[in-house]
Amino acid sequence: MAERTILVTGSTDGIGEATARELSRQGHRVLLHGRNPEKGRKVLAELEENTGADRLDLFIADLSVQEQVMRLAEEVAGAYDRLDVLINNAGVFMPERAVAPGGIEMTFAVNFLSQVLLAHELLGLLERSAPARIVNVASIAHRSARSVDWGNLPGFPDYDAYDAYAVSKLGVVAFTARLARTLEGTGVTANSLHPGVIDTKLLRAYTGGRDGGAPPEKGAEVEVHLALSPDAGETSGGYFEENRWKRPSSLALDAGVQEQFWEMGSSLTGAVRWADPKAYAR
Template structure:
């Protein structure tokens, strides 16, 4: 056990850690968990790069972090995860601006959206939450290899309980679309991607971690109707009578723990929650990770499918 838990905050997890000289790249860094992750890292001396679609929102977040932390080493970069060409352009720009990335935190995501498609025609949630990060991670891998920490953190969710990744129909071409099944499929993919990264890159000292931040009220739920929000809260509180919303600093704590914890230095391909590595559990509605999300065969199948869908060969 790490000594941290459900109510631990980012500042508590990072207390006493000196991140001076470390470069941290965070997607979805302009708000919510991403912004708090950036603030906490910057407060401990890190060079922070906030990535997102909206330049104005990124600039605002960066200015807030600089002011709060007195760390001016906070930069921004445009990255639209729903457009593969833009993701690749972000990677190319990053390679010219930065020498290395010590920690990559794939934090951005969308949840339970109406059926839609990315600019490349992928189902919106799978395309944005997984495929965009798949291509971005490939594009940034040379910088990660140049880094010292070599850690990749992929934001998943307990939402992976809702569905395995739909390996035979990721775009819901024949499956009836359900926003929560889509979300579950994408969040399982985030875990399987961590497993796949670990299998391919651990020999280079690169380790990947999937993270469940907990239940937090952020703009991730902006697509939910009032009825959907009420149904979600009802479902969560029915399965977990002790459920309580986390604050944003509590929600981002597991991300910064996975990114910096000494005890994770030589292991990856794991799913973390409440600042600890979770056990496989196929029954509990409130904790653990489903076995299908850590299955090596599923991870390999997802990797091959992702390469085929994006046209991006991603090898070690």
Template sequence: MSAKICLITGANSGIGYATAEGLASQGYHIIMVCRDQQRGTAAKQAILQQIQGAKVDLLVADLSSAKDIVRLAQQVKERHNKLDVLINNAGGVFSSYQTNDDGFEQTFAVNYLAPFLLTRLLLPQLQASGAGRIINVASIMQAKQFEADEAAHPLESSYRGMKAYKLAKTAVLMMTYRMAKEWSGSGVTVNALHPGVIYTPQSARSVPAFARPLLKLFMQSPQQGSRTSIYLATSEEVAATTGQFFKAMQTAPTVPVTMDVDKQNELHDQSMVWMAPYLEA
């Protein structure tokens, strides 16, 4: 029997790397998607050295670029006729206002538009597996109110990085619930998760040097943060579970706006319009 194939975005460090390492140790064929060739190569080699017989591929893509996502999806399709697991893990917070090549706010583009587009482009491969699992890394940081255009094109004068992050992760949850309903009965499941509050070099840089040891003491490691992603990717307990949000391997509620069907449909329809040139490519 051939190994199950799992694609993980943002796989060269932090939770993404820990997830790739954990699944590779269980015999999964890993496709690591990383933005930087050098860092991605180093991460791939580290897994190959640590896990005898590991199957690991590296694909390089800038997930803030829709054109790059289309190229990435095409590379996956050319190499694999099926995909068992897609883990949309890559994310980030931009402290200052930035836009991508299509004019979308960068935090929204990386955290929401990238998984929206990549998932839809790879849907045929996920369906071909017979039991494809889509896993979206979200957050307990959620916005109480949501308007699609405000999230995608905020005013620069009122931009706040964490507000943008909350809106983007709220959109990920709305997308998860909407996709789960759309693909119900197709054999493809869609779930989201909160990985926990994770200690990474990026989080350490957000506090003064003297406080970093204390920060590390109270935050989880990337290995701990990867547990729910690995559980959703592998466990038979959730093989048929779809449209749920998980925290510490248990289902958890999300803010009411994420469950608003009209808002879900509005975001979906607008996203289809935004990404139409790339979905039709």
């Protein structure tokens, strides 16, 4: 398989780190991302030692801060002339309400809006590298969102931790399906996935610190499959769960819901160029 350049957000821990390790082991150029520089450098050194790879790089950004998301995209585009796959893996579960800049609730800012903005800012590079892929990590939790209180977004003043998480992941699935339609003819695909119930910091935040779930390597298998497999390259707008393409929730498939997440994601991030994605390649 030809070497691919792949950015994995949230790759200094958990599923993201396991994904980066496997992609590096297979000989791909992996761009790591984390929030903590010291931890990032430690993981970079460990992966280089454990995989023998010399094609790793590290980028630092707090994805709850949109200026840092845009800076991350600028740094990647400035350092590399191609990007074959963007894996939007980073995610959080916040037991208590926290607020990101702009009054946006932290779960929504990281899990949903950072994916919207990073894909938007890197689309030109992805198009110039086509065929290319956007892989957005969602969750089976999106099925728990039976409705969306649009008036409660994006600040979630009426806060329930699990509801905020489920709505953020519903947004990922719905937005990805809408994005895939916009990207038709560009050579860039967009799909979302549920990596499984995996033993990560995020799961322990939900369970109150209790261990559980499969090892991160199991979740990484799903992300690597969507990043590299031929069938994933031929699919766009799909949702992958339990090792196969599955129909997401009826709410995620609702055209009106998709459009509302699309408009909200675009307006809150300033991602206004989606109307003509082919312009990115020029």
